[in-house]
Amino acid sequence: MKKIITEENKIISAQFNRVLPVSFYGRDTRTVARELLGHVLVNKNYEGMTSGIIVETEAYLQNDPACHAARGMTKRNRAMFGPAGRAYIYLIYGMYYCFNVVTREQGIGEAVLIRALEPVGGIEIMKKRRGRDKLTELCSGPGRLVQAMGIDKGQNGQDLTGNGLFIGAAGECGHEIINTTRVGISEGKELPLRFYIAGNPYISKR
């Protein structure tokens, strides 16, 4: 399993120009969360380009008590109600940012939280940003991957099909996907809305 993904890295690296279209995101949130696994998140800025394979996601649905959008639109969660394929970035615990991908049609507040990446490109930049050398400590958690990728709160609402921040399409990986319950929430934790690639060493623990 691990070998397949590592092999895939080289192929994916050459395929960054193929970007997932808006139609990919404008579907059922659980489907998007599951199908995002294996694709590649890319961020380009003045420091260079960083990228990683998405290995862990969580779906947040509109009628879900754990979802920020459950109580309607506010200034904070406005991006979740925007068009599909946009970024929703917010501050958590006063210190860390979480990166989400907006799904469904405009006006519906649903999104997919990206929880972990397998680092692929710009690893030296990631190490510098994180102050860590171990690959498994670069992107294994929502706050960590935002820091490693150099994602900024100013990118909240940004179109993920354009330049700079986007998700590149990877080929069929043939990986096994585990569907289980979410992490770090108090309500709605019984719902099986977390997805990750079986046996991947880069998923967040717990």
Place this chain on the structure above:
DNA sequence: GTCCTGATCCTCT
């Protein structure tokens, strides 16, 4: 205005 909470991570013990 004040208070409280939280989709986390890191550093200790």
Place this chain on the structure above:
DNA sequence: GAGGATCAGGACG
């Protein structure tokens, strides 16, 4: 395994 760091948004008055 426990607790601290740190702050924007939301609830309330």
